[in-house]
Amino acid sequence: MPKNFVLDQRIERASDAIETGAAAYRGRWAEACCPLIPGGVERFDHVHLDLGCGKGAYIAAMAQRHPDTLFIGMDSEPVCVVHAAQLVLDLSLKNVLVIPGDAANLAGIFAPGELSSISVNFPTPHPKRRHARLRVTTAEHLDGYRSLIAEGGMLMLRTDSLPLYEYSLPQFKAIGWEVVCATHDDRAAHPEQPITEYEQRLTEQGATVHAIYARPASKPATPEQIQFALDMPQSLIDYLPEDLFADDYIPYGMSYAVDNLRNRRQHLAARQNA
Numbered sequence: 001m002p003k004n005f006v007l008d009q010r011i012e013r014a015s016d017a018i019e020t021g022a023a024a025y026r027g028r029w030a031e032a033c034c035p036l037i038p039g040g041v042e043r044f045d046h047v048h049l050d051l052g053c054g055k056g057a058y059i060a061a062m063a064q065r066h067p068d069t070l071f072i073g074m075d076s077e078p079v080c081v082v083h084a085a086q087l088v089l090d091l092s093l094k095n096v097l098v099i100p101g102d103a104a105n106l107a108g109i110f111a112p113g114e115l116s117s118i119s120v121n122f123p124t125p126h127p128k129r130r131h132a133r134l135r136v137t138t139a140e141h142l143d144g145y146r147s148l149i150a151e152g153g154m155l156m157l158r159t160d161s162l163p164l165y166e167y168s169l170p171q172f173k174a175i176g177w178e179v180v181c182a183t184h185d186d187r188a189a190h191p192e193q194p195i196t197e198y199e200q201r202l203t204e205q206g207a208t209v210h211a212i213y214a215r216p217a218s219k220p221a222t223p224e225q226i227q228f229a230l231d232m233p234q235s236l237i238d239y240l241p242e243d244l245f246a247d248d249y250i251p252y253g254m255s256y257a258v259d260n261l262r263n264r265r266q267h268l269a270a271r272q273n274a
C-alpha cells in the first residue's frame with residue numbers, strides 16, 4: 001500500500017461504486033442497480049459476479065463490452081474493494097458495483113438463479129491442507145454457488161496454478177457439475193477474456209492460464225458426494241507434477257513448498273550416492 005494511503009478516506013471517496021449493504025438488494029440487483037434513463041432499459045439482462053475481483057480490471061473491461069449486464073465485483077480485502085471501486089469511478093462505468101464480502105456468504109446476497117455467471121480469476125490458492133476449506137473451489141463452496149446461478153449459466157475458474165486446477169477439476173465433477181471446457185492454455189482457448197492484474201503479472205513471470213468452465217449440477221450435492229470430494233487429497237502439494245516444474249514457472253504461493261521438496265530430493269539423492 002502506498003505510504004499516504006488512508007483506507008477510510010479512500011472508501012469514502014469511492015463510496016458511489018461500493019455497496020456495503022449488499023444483502024438489501026438480494027433478489028433485485030438487476031432492477032435496483034439499473035440507471036434511470038428516460039425511455040431506456042429498466043433492468044439489466046444479466047448479473048455477473050466476479051469473485052475475488054482484486055483491483056477490478058476484469059469487471060471494468062467486461063462492463064465496457066457488455067452494457068446490458070450488471071457486473072458485481074466482490075472481494076474480502078477492503079484495499080482491493082477500494083481500488084476496484086476507484087477504477088469504476090475513473091472510467092465512469094454505470095453497470096459495475098463493488099461489494100466487500102466473502103465467498104462463503106453469497107447466499108445472503110444473491111437469490112436463487114439471480115446470477116447469470118460467476119468468474120473466479122486467479123483465486124488465492126491456499127496450498128496447505130489445513131487451509132483447504134478456504135479455497136473458493138472446494139465442492140462445498142461450489143455447491144453453495146450452484147443454486148445462485150441461473151439455468152444455462154456458467155462458472156469460470158482461471159488460474160496460474162496447475163495444482164489448484166488439478167485439485168479443482170475433480171471437485172466440480174464429484175458433485176455433478178458439467179465441465180464444458182478444461183484447458184491448460186485459456187489465453188489461446190478464450191482470447192476474448194480480459195487480462196486481469198494477476199494474469200498480467202504472472203504471465204510476465206512465465207505462467208500460462210489453466211481454466212475450467214463448468215455448468216452447475218441440476219441438484220444439490222449429497223452428503224456422500226461432498227464426503228467423496230473431501231476424501232480427495234487436500235494439500236496442493238499432492239497435485240504437484242513429478243518433475244516439480246523443473247525449470248518452469250512455479251505457481252503463485254507454491255515456491256516455498258516446491259523449494260522444500262527439491263531440497264529434500266537433493267539431500268536424499270546425495271545420501272544415496274554417498
Ligand SMILES: C[S@@+](CC[C@H](N)C(=O)[O-])C[C@H]1O[C@@H](n2cnc3c(N)ncnc32)[C@H](O)[C@@H]1O
Pocket residue numbers: 051052053054055074075076077080101102103104120121122123124134136196197198199
Ligand atoms: C490473487 S488475487 C486475484 C485478483 C484478481 N481476480 C486478478 O485476477 O487479478 C485473489 C483475490 O481474491 C480475494 N479473496 C480471497 N479469498 C476470498 C474470499 N473467500 N472471498 C472473496 N474474496 C476473496 C483476495 O482478497 C484477492 O483480492
